Amino acid sequence: MISLQKISKFFNKGKPTEVIALNDISLQINKGEFVVIVGANGSGKTTLLNIIEGSQLPTTGTIRINDQDVTSLPEYKRSRWVARVFQDPHNGTAPDLSILDNFRLAALRTQGKNLVIGINEAFKKKVQAKIAELGMGLENKIGQAMGNLSGGQRQALTLLMSAMDHTDILLLDEPTAALDPKSALVVMNLANKLNRELGITTILITHNLKDSLAYGNRLIHMREGKIARDLNSKEKTGLLLPEIYQWFE
Amino acid sequence: MSQFYLTALQLSICLGPMALGIFITMKIFNIPDITTDGSYTLGAVVTAVLLTNHWSPLVVFPVCMLSGAIAGVCTGLIHTKLKIDALLAGILVMTGLYSVNLIILGRSNVPLINMHTLFSGFSFFHTELYNELSVALVIIIILIFLLRYLLLTDFGIAMRATGNNPVMTKSMGINNDAIKIIGLAIANALTALSGFLVAQYQSFADINMGIGIVITGLGAVLIADALIIWMNITRIGLQLLLVLAGSLIFQLVLAFTLAMGIDPNFLKLVTAVFVLLIVALPRMSQQLRGSISNNGKT
Ligand SMILES: Nc1ncnc2c1ncn2[C@@H]1O[C@H](COP(=O)(O)OP(=O)(O)OP(=O)(O)O)[C@@H](O)[C@H]1O
Numbered sequence: 168m169i170s171l172q173k174i175s176k177f178f179n180k181g182k183p184t185e186v187i188a189l190n191d192i193s194l195q196i197n198k199g200e201f202v203v204i205v206g207a208n209g210s211g212k213t214t215l216l217n218i219i220e221g222s223q224l225p226t227t228g229t230i231r232i233n234d235q236d237v238t239s240l241p242e243y244k245r246s247r248w249v250a251r252v253f254q255d256p257h258n259g260t261a262p263d264l265s266i267l268d269n270f271r272l273a274a275l276r277t278q279g280k281n282l283v284i285g286i287n288e289a290f291k292k293k294v295q296a297k298i299a300e301l302g303m304g305l306e307n308k309i310g311q312a313m314g315n316l317s318g319g320q321r322q323a324l325t326l327l328m329s330a331m332d333h334t335d336i337l338l339l340d341e342p343t344a345a346l347d348p349k350s351a352l353v354v355m356n357l358a359n360k361l362n363r364e365l366g367i368t369t370i371l372i373t374h375n376l377k378d379s380l381a382y383g384n385r386l387i388h389m390r391e392g393k394i395a396r397d398l399n400s401k402e403k404t405g406l407l408l409p410e411i412y413q414w415f416e
Numbered sequence: 417m418s419q420f421y422l423t424a425l426q427l428s429i430c431l432g433p434m435a436l437g438i439f440i441t442m443k444i445f446n447i448p449d450i451t452t453d454g455s456y457t458l459g460a461v462v463t464a465v466l467l468t469n470h471w472s473p474l475v476v477f478p479v480c481m482l483s484g485a486i487a488g489v490c491t492g493l494i495h496t497k498l499k500i501d502a503l504l505a506g507i508l509v510m511t512g513l514y515s516v517n518l519i520i521l522g523r524s525n526v527p528l529i530n531m532h533t534l535f536s537g538f539s540f541f542h543t544e545l546y547n548e549l550s551v552a553l554v555i556i557i558i559l560i561f562l563l564r565y566l567l568l569t570d571f572g573i574a575m576r577a578t579g580n581n582p583v584m585t586k587s588m589g590i591n592n593d594a595i596k597i598i599g600l601a602i603a604n605a606l607t608a609l610s611g612f613l614v615a616q617y618q619s620f621a622d623i624n625m626g627i628g629i630v631i632t633g634l635g636a637v638l639i640a641d642a643l644i645i646w647m648n649i650t651r652i653g654l655q656l657l658l659v660l661a662g663s664l665i666f667q668l669v670l671a672f673t674l675a676m677g678i679d680p681n682f683l684k685l686v687t688a689v690f691v692l693l694i695v696a697l698p699r700m701s702q703q704l705r706g707s708i709s710n711n712g713k714t
């Protein structure tokens with residue numbers, strides 16, 4: 168499904184400020200897997216997602232998605248397979264557009280945006296029904312500007328939006344960092360459901376170590392741009408919270 | 417005297433397409449595009465040459481818009497493909513267009529008196545000005561209607577989102593570069609349409625007629641924007657109508673200034689000061705109220 172071969176990413180290469188964000192990473196992720204990534208700040212987690220999604224190009228190495236070499240394919244073309252929830256809640260939605268407009272774009276992520284008016288009553292109903300599942304009471308605000316919502320609300324909606332159109336891969340970068348405990352649970356359950364029911368290959372970055380145990384069937388620990396640990400479902404099951412804490416010592 | 421204000425009304429409608437174009441680049445795409453000065457003159461120049469060669473105004477109409485669109489595509493390509501600042505890209509194309517316009521026109525001024533124009537083709541009223549006014553009005557109303565439709569379509573949502581959050585649109589499968597180029601093409605086609613209308617209304621095309629015209633459109637959009645924020649208008653059709661209203665208010669202020677007997681040489685200065693006031697007043701009043709300039713949007 169996703170295959171990274173010898174990926175490195177340098178920032179400010181050759182300058183005194185040079186950073187090696189990813190250091191010769193090779194990684195194979197299979198269809199339907201739910202991979203959780205943990206690691207200290209600056210260990211390269213977000214950069215890894217950026218490289219899969221295409222918003223950043225690797226310095227060296229190749230990426231394949233569905234057996235196709237996508238290393239130099241621009242981000243907007245990779246969105247055919249990849250949906251994403253950004254670390255920053257402001258990145259995932261257009262603030263001045265209504266919730267409905269945002270959902271309309273999401274529903275067309277893999278399709279053409281044509282000269283037809285696509286927002287009709289049926290579409291509104293569909294969006295309202297989806298949003299109602301969140302239980303945040305946002306279903307009656309679909310005409311409002313996205314920017315009026317809180318960061319957590321926007322983040323939850325971004326996750327919903329990523330499932331509006333077909334997607335093979337879901338990238339979640341600390342999706343619950345800005346959410347209160349109840350909303351966080353709603354969002355995590357939704358992500359879990361998308362993975363289980365639709366078989367969407369999911370990569371979740373989290374600093375919540377409890378979540379890293381509770382969700383997913385593979386756990387990767389990143390340190391200084393490298394994969395320090397890669398635990399499969401079985402190894403992960405026996406893992407205890409204090410052990411993971413020790414990784415960060 | 418009322419004739420005086422009717423003239424301002426007519427001019428504001430003729431300049432309306434340009435204001436709508438600037439609304440698209442500035443407010444929808446967040447791009448400061450000043451190709452305007454060049455593409456406005458381009459529209460007028462193409463009109464003058466083709467009308468002089470006895471082309472039908474109805475054919476000249478789309479040809480003019482096409483010429484403006486090409487200018488917009490040039491700015492768009494320079495901006496997106498060569499990664500050059502939009503302002504500089506606009507200045508480059510505008511500067512280049514001056515020569516292009518001069519070559520097309522052949523000399524610096526071409527009169528269009530007693531020529532078959534768009535305005536002379538219709539005679540709903542006895543008064544010439546009323547005829548001109550009604551023709552221009554029909555055009556601008558159709559235009560606003562079409563633009564409203566465009567912005568409400570799926571493509572229009574993509575346009576609006578691109579200016580609002582380009583990070584998001586890329587992840588939504590939108591080619592930001594392509595859509596910006598299309599936006600600049602539409603905007604400059606509209607600007608050329610204003611050149612087409614004004615040339616026929618004033619019965620001449622002049623190589624210098626576009627100098628500083630961008631500020632007129634900018635003023636209209638800034639007035640509209642102030643009204644949109646003040647009245648919290650989210651409906652796109654109304655926003656477009658307010659741009660037209662902004663154009664009218666702008667022309668009325670200029671007409672009023674002239675009526676007060678101010679030396680026409682000062683007109684550009686008055687225009688600049690007026691635009692400065694529109695931009696500065698809301699900020700100054702905000703500072704007076706001691707509030708931080710944050711509309712809750714980030
Ligand atoms: N655009 C950039 N320019 C320069 N350095 C960068 C850039 N983006 C990331 N880096 C650096 O690359 C390294 C990895 O950053 P990255 O954002 O991937 O970390 P992360 O694991 O997501 O951290 P966090 O947990 O804080 O989100 C950091 O040292 C960071 O400073």
Ligand SMILES: [Mg+2]
Binds near residue numbers: 214340
């Ligand atoms: Mg990160």
